[in-house]
Amino acid sequence: MGRVPCCEKMGIKKGPWTSEEDLVLVSYVQQNGPGNWRSVPTNTGLMRCSKSCRLRWTNYLRPGIKRGNFSTQEETLIIQLQALLGNRWAAIATYLPQRTDNDIKNYWNTHLKKRVAKKDHDPPPPPLSTAPTPTTYASSTENISRLMEGWVRSASPGKDSAVLVRDDPIIKKDIHPTYDLESFLGISYPSIIPSPAPAEASEIALRHNHHYQQQQQSFSFLENWLLGGTTSALSSSD
DNA sequence: AATACAAACAACCGCAATATC
C-alpha cells in the first residue's frame, strides 16, 4: 500500500490564500494549537490540504514572524551561514528566529545569490555588530492585522472570527544555535537568544522572552480589535 | 498608454525523517 496523499485531491483549493481563509486558520490554531494539521481542513471547513494549512501558518501567520526588508546584518548573516551550511535553510533560519526558512530561501535566491556571485572577488563584508540595530520586527500582530485589514473591509466585524492569542506554542523545536558557529561568525544574538548556555536553558529563555514579546504585541492589537477598537487598532499597528 | 520583460514573493510538490500504532 502506497503512501496516501495528505488529503483528497478533489475539491482542494490551491493558490493564494484569502483573508477569510487566513482568519479561519488563525482562529483554529489559536483554539487548538498548531499540529494535527490533517484535521484542520475537516474541522475548519477550509478547502485546503493539511499541508497547505501548515505551510500557510508556518510561513505567514505564525506569531513572531518578521516580514519586510532584510537588514544589512541579516543579509550578511545569511550570506555567511549559507557559505557555511549550504542550502540548509531551516538551519539558517534558526539563526534568524523571526524569519522563515522560506523567506530566507526566497531572499537568497532573488537577491543574495546574484550579489554574492557578483562580488566574489570583493572584500568580505564588515564584521557584524554585537549590538544589532533595532529593526521593525513585525509579529503575528502585523501579519494578522494585514489580513484583518482586508477582511474588515469586506466583512462585518461582528462575524464570528478570530480568537485571542492566548498562547504561543510555536517555538521551533530545533532552535539551538551552535555557539561555536556563533563565535566563528563573530556575532552575538539579540537579547532573546542567550549567550552560550546549555541548550535547554537557552531554549527556555528564548521561549519565555519570545512568548512575552508576542503576548505584548498580540494582546494589544487583537484585544483592541475584538473589544471594539478595530479601526484604531489597525491604524496603530504600524 | 500599451506591451514585454524581470524581479519578488507566495505557494506547491516530492522526498526524507520522525512519530505512532
Next chain:
DNA sequence: GGATATTGCGGTTGTTTGTAT
C-alpha cells in the same frame, strides 16, 4: 520490527508587481 501517518525541508513553479521600451 514493520507499516502507516504526520511533519519538516528544499527545490521549483505560478502569480503578482514593478520597470523599461
